[in-house]
Amino acid sequence: MRTPQRKLGKYSHLKPDPNITEKKYNELMTELEKLKKIFRPPAIKEVKRLALMGDFSENAAYQIAKGRLRGINKRIDDIEDHLKRANVIKTNKSDQVELGSTVTILIDNKEKTYTILGSSETDPSKNVISHNSPIGQAIMHKKKNDIIEFKISGNTKTIKILNIK
Known part of the structure; x- marks a missing residue:
């Protein structure tokens, strides 16, 4: 089943700002671990279980489970990309305004x-x-x-x- 192609929004091509606090970095790491260890394994099992029912084109439950798994994988990829490019803000005592001030x-x-x-x-x-x-x-x-x-x-x-x- 093909999903409709939507026109990209004005800002959809923009990458998230790489400047994040240590707290935000840790929150993203925690979310990534939860997605990988808690949410993805049952989603994979569900897709496998529903795939055994046969005809994929008329198996709505399979399509829904597959979409859910794609969503989880997309979020994992987004977080990993954000963390790869992350610039953790170090708060420095400075006499001028900087990130973290x-x-x-x-x-x-x-x-x-x-x-x-x-x-x-x-x-x-x-x-x-x-x-x-x-x-x-x-x-x-x-x-x-x-x-x-x-x-x-x-x-x-x-x-x-x-x-x-």
Whole structure:
């Protein structure tokens, strides 16, 4: 059975950001182990069991099990690829903003604190932003007390770096 070919999305060809924290690296390793040792073996057994029923073209249960196994194998490949290219962020005490830095800034007369990480770990609700975000790009490699102007959505914003941890 052939699956329909879908047009690739605008960002589907992009690889995940290789910059990850040690915590994220360990989470990916744990997920990889679970997939390989807990989820894949029963999926393989199920495919083998259903294959014994004969005609593959009309064996819906076999097709479903095979699809599930393909999904597990795809996730394993994705994680292995991400881990191969991973650049684990080492937090250094530095006088400038780098990956892994926690930065307190003054923007729009409001004090805000952000942690700068790779794109795969962003969580704006927890003030974790990407180094590729507009604010992240503006403050990367800047120092305490620097004042930076940058454009976002056609507006010019001014940021002052108050503290770097």
